[in-house]
Amino acid sequence: MVATHLRSPNRVEFVSDGVFAIVMTILVLEIKVPHNLSHDSFRRALAELRPTMAAWIISFLMTGMFWVAHRDIFARVRYVNRDLVWLNLLFLLPVALLPFAASVLGEYPSDRVALQLYGVVAIAVSVLRFVVYWYVVRRPRLLWPQEGHRRLEEGFLLGALPIGVYLVAVLVAFISSLASILLLFSVPVVYFLAVTIARERGGSDSEADEFS
Amino acid sequence: MVATHLRSPNRVEFVSDGVFAIVMTILVLEIKVPHNLSHDSFRRALAELRPTMAAWIISFLMTGMFWVAHRDIFARVRYVNRDLVWLNLLFLLPVALLPFAASVLGEYPSDRVALQLYGVVAIAVSVLRFVVYWYVVRRPRLLWPQEGHRRLEEGFLLGALPIGVYLVAVLVAFISSLASILLLFSVPVVYFLAVTIARERGGSDSEADEFS
C-alpha cells in the first residue's frame, strides 16, 4: 500500500501544476508602470510597454505549450519511480527560470545576449521535456496499458521540434535580432500546427494522437 | 486508459485554480506603504491608500466572479479535448493580466486610459469565458449527462452580461471617470443579482440553475 502511494504521480502533477501556474502569473509581474507620472507621460509609458506586452503574451503561450506537453506525457504515466520524480524536478528548474529570462528580454528586447539567454532557457526546458518523454515511453511498466503498437517516431519528432527551432533562433541572433525574436515567438504556433498535422495524418495507433 | 487520463479535466482545473489563487493574492501585493516615514506621515500614507483598497476589494471580487463562472462551466465538463485545453489557456491569459491592470488603475485612479485598460482586460476575460461556455454547451459528448432540455438562452445572457457592462464602462470613460469606475465595480454585484433572479424565475430545466 505504501508502495502504491509512493508510485502515484499525483503529487508530482500537483507540484508541477503549481510551478506552471505561478510562472504563468508571475511573468506579468515584470510589466510595471512608473509611479507618479503626469498624465501625458503615463500614456507614453503605457505605449512604450507595447513590445513588453507582446513578449509577455508569447512567453505565456510558450509556458502554456510546455504545460500542455507535460500534461500529455503524464496522462500516460500510471506509476512514477524515483528517477521520474527527480527528472521532473530537473525539468521544473528551467521552467522556474522563464520569468527571469522573459524579464531580461523585456528590458533589453533588441540585445543579442538577452535573446540568446531566453533561447537557452527555452532549449533547456525543451530538452528536459524530451528526456522525460524518452524515459517514459521506453518503460511500459510505468504506463497505462495502450492499444496497438505506437509509432514513436512522431512523438520524438514533435518533442525535438521546439529544441530545433530554439537552437536556430539562438544562432540567428548573431545575425539579426528581429529574425531571432520572430523565430522564438513562432514556436507555440508552429508546435500547435505540427501536432494538428501529425494527428490528422496518423491513424488510431499514431503516437501524435496523444499530443495536445 | 491513456485516453481517459488525457481527457480528464483534472489538471486543467488544477492549473486554473492555481492561476486564480495567485491572481487573488497578488492583487494586494501592489498595495504598498512607503518606508521610513514619520508616524504622522505614515498615517497620512495609510489614509491615502483608501481608494486603492476599495479598488483592490472590487478587483478581488471580480476575480472571484470569474473563478465562480469557470467552476460553473467545468462542473459540467466530463472530458476535455485538445481545443478545450488550449481555449482554457487563452482564457487564463487575460486573467493573469488582472493584477497589472489593477495596479495601473490603483496608481492612476482618475485617468481615462487606466480605466479603459482595466475595462479592456475585463472584457477579454469575459469574452473568453463566453467562448469556453459556448464551445462546451454545444458538445454534449464532452459533458456529464443532463436531465431535460436546457434553455440555453439564459446561460448566454448571463455570460454576455459582464461583456456588455464592461463595454459600456470603457465607452463611458470618455465622458466621466467616476461613472466608469462605478460601472466597472458594479459588475460582480450585478452578476450575482442577475444569477439570483434567473435562478428564481427558471424551473428545474433552467440553464441558470447551474450558475453560481
Place this chain on the structure above:
Amino acid sequence: MVATHLRSPNRVEFVSDGVFAIVMTILVLEIKVPHNLSHDSFRRALAELRPTMAAWIISFLMTGMFWVAHRDIFARVRYVNRDLVWLNLLFLLPVALLPFAASVLGEYPSDRVALQLYGVVAIAVSVLRFVVYWYVVRRPRLLWPQEGHRRLEEGFLLGALPIGVYLVAVLVAFISSLASILLLFSVPVVYFLAVTIARERGGSDSEADEFS
C-alpha cells in the same frame, strides 16, 4: 451528474489551499536585506531584522491557524451550494490582506495604527470564518452524516475566541503597544490550548472533537 460536480467542495478547497499557501510564503517576501552594504552594516541590518522575523513567525502561525480552522470546517462539508461558494470567497478576501497588514506592522512595529490595522484584518478573517462555520453547521443537508447530537456551544465558543482576543488587542493598542502586540501574537497558542482543553473535556459527541 452536473449537479454532483457543482456541489462538490473540491475546487473550493483547491483555491483556498492555493491562497493560503501563497499567503504563508509571501509573508516572508517582505523581509528584505538592503543591497551593497559593507560587511559590518550587513550584520547590523540582519540584527535589526529580528523583530520583523518574530512578527513573521507569528503571522505564519496565525495564517496556519486559519487554514487549520478552514480545513476543520470543510472536513464536514459534503456539498457546497451557491451561498457557501461566495461566502468562502468573502472569507479569502481578508486572508489575502494578511501579507499587507504584516508588512505594515513589520515596517512600523510600535505604531498604534499599524497594530490596529493588523488586528482589524485578523478580526475580519475570524468573523468570516465564524460566519462560514455558523452557516454550515445549521444546514445538515450540506454535511456528512454525523453520529450523536453535537453540542454546538463548544464550536461557537472556539470560533468566537480569536475574534474576542483580537478585539481586545485592538482596544488595548490605545493604551500600550507592547501589550497589544503580545495579545495579537498569543492567539495561535491560546487557540491551540483552548482546542486541547475542549477536546479533553468533551466526550465522543463533543463538537470540539472536530477541531484541530
Place this chain on the structure above:
Amino acid sequence: MVATHLRSPNRVEFVSDGVFAIVMTILVLEIKVPHNLSHDSFRRALAELRPTMAAWIISFLMTGMFWVAHRDIFARVRYVNRDLVWLNLLFLLPVALLPFAASVLGEYPSDRVALQLYGVVAIAVSVLRFVVYWYVVRRPRLLWPQEGHRRLEEGFLLGALPIGVYLVAVLVAFISSLASILLLFSVPVVYFLAVTIARERGGSDSEADEFS
C-alpha cells in the same frame, strides 16, 4: 464520515505542495538585472550574475530534495491527526524562509553570517522533517499497512544526514567560506547518492526502499 475527512492527508499535501511550488519559483525572483544599462554594462551585469545563478540552482535542488522527502513520508500516511497537521505547519515555516535565506546569500555570497543564516534555515527544515518522520513511523495506526518488519535505522540515518552536513557547514564557515559553500551545496547530491546506496544494499524490508 466527518472523522474520515478530518483524518485525510489530502489538504495537508495540497497546501504543502503549494508552498513548495511557490518557494521553488520565487527563489529565482531574487535574480534581477539592473534597468537601463548600456549594452556593454548589461552583459557585464549578466556575467556577474553567474555565482547567484549557481546558488539559485543549488537552492532549487535543495528545495526539491525536501519536497521529495516530504512526499516519501506522506506516501505512507493514511490518516493525519491533529499533531501531524500542526507539525507539518511547523515544518513549512522554515521552508517558507528558504527564498529569504537564498537571497541574502546571493547578495553577500562570501559573508560568514549569510552562509550561517542559510545553513541554520536548512538545519531547521531538516530537523523538522526528521521530527515529522520520527513521529509518523512510531504510529502504525496512522500508516498504510506494510509488509515485513522495517529496519528503521536506515530511515533515521538518511533523515539525520542532511542535519549533520548542514551543521558542519555552519561550523566550517568560521574557518573558510568556500569550504562552507561547497558543503552546503553538496547536500542534495550526497543525499541522492546515500539513498541510492542504502536502497541497493537493503533487501525488500529495507526502510531505505521507501526513500526517493
